Amino acid sequence: MKFETIFFDLDGTLYRNETGLWQAIKNRIDHFLHDKMGFKWEDIPKLRQTYYKKYGTTLKGLQIHYAIDPDEYLKYTHDLPLEQYLKKDPELHTLLKTLPQEKWVFTNSDSSHVNRVLRIVGIEDCFSGIIDINATDFYCKPDPIAFQKAFEIAHVKDLSTCVFIDDLIGNIIEAQKMGIFSIFVCGEIHQENGALHQIRHIHELKSIPVLWD
Template identity: 50%
Template sequence: MLFNSLYFDLDDTLYPASSGLWDAIRDRMNVYMRRLLDLPIAEIISLRQIYLEKYGSTLRGLQAHHDVDVDEYLAFVHDLPLEKYIQPDPGLRTLLSSLPQRRWIFTNSDKNHANRVLTILGITDCFDGIIDIRAIDFACKPDGLAYQRALSVAKDDNPRNCVIFDDALRNLTPARQMGFFTVLVGKNGFEPLVDRSISSIRALSESMPELWQNGG
């Protein structure tokens, strides 16, 4: 199969989940919601889970039910010393740069956070662009509209020619239904709901050598 474009999730996909960065971002979400809603932390955590399951993200739930300043929220939850959690990854840079396909960041976060992460990893220029929450008008994975808008931004007319990488199974299920080739990152072994599962992006050359044989 010929693949023309690769869509990479950002957090816990391009760097290991063990870094703790996403856990720190979640903690900041809890703090923000507690200040906004004045609820006990246990209720905040429960409410965030409800929003995640119903809307795909905490932000979408807050937008649906509360008066939230989107810019303030995004700035607050991502206001972390990223260097504490992630470091430059020359090996990842070499791998990504060698791929013959077009490469996109496709994230439910915002472009500012994505740029900060990519800069620290040293892979900013490995991508054709960043498709963030604003670029898809605040639709977010796993909403099918998010994938349609991402394809439009990237000017891809056929998802069957695209591969999507994500650490969250819930984000890959609708993509597969649309025709994307789906790759679950951070899991070893067979996963029946996706097309491929790999331990990490760094294992891509061993797990999917066909990308270097038929792409571009």
């Protein structure tokens, strides 16, 4: 078997962005910045973009500059009725079960949110474990330290035996730099985004037969 371990991102990867959930989470982040921290609405987009580019997530930037409680932030931003956005996906369950590799969820979110999503989508029995933001000591993708911690948790010795699947191009580019076979879940295929392998949504994994070799 060419590949032994697959790392899956969660939000926007194991469910489609069209569900509206990821946008709802982003809206909750904006409200946290405004309602809890007092930022002006007009300043929030630039702040979040700055933190994303520099630290990988808004949370990491807030921890560094404002020493916020990450548990409070995560609880607030994920306080959503997930059942209104997600539903069981038996097709995805079947697809994941056919993959012969060990599978991990590797996310900048927290395990509580991950477990809720996996349960509702009906794929909680498809993974060996969850590598969340607590497991990586709040280092976030695309920080190489976050990747290294994930490899240690999953007992990966040879990066050429890994697959990484994510919906954010910055994370994909970083993984490609490490020599990891990476698949960009991009919604729309674009030839000039730097991703070597692209699918529109997770169900198109079957279009990459090397995963079953």
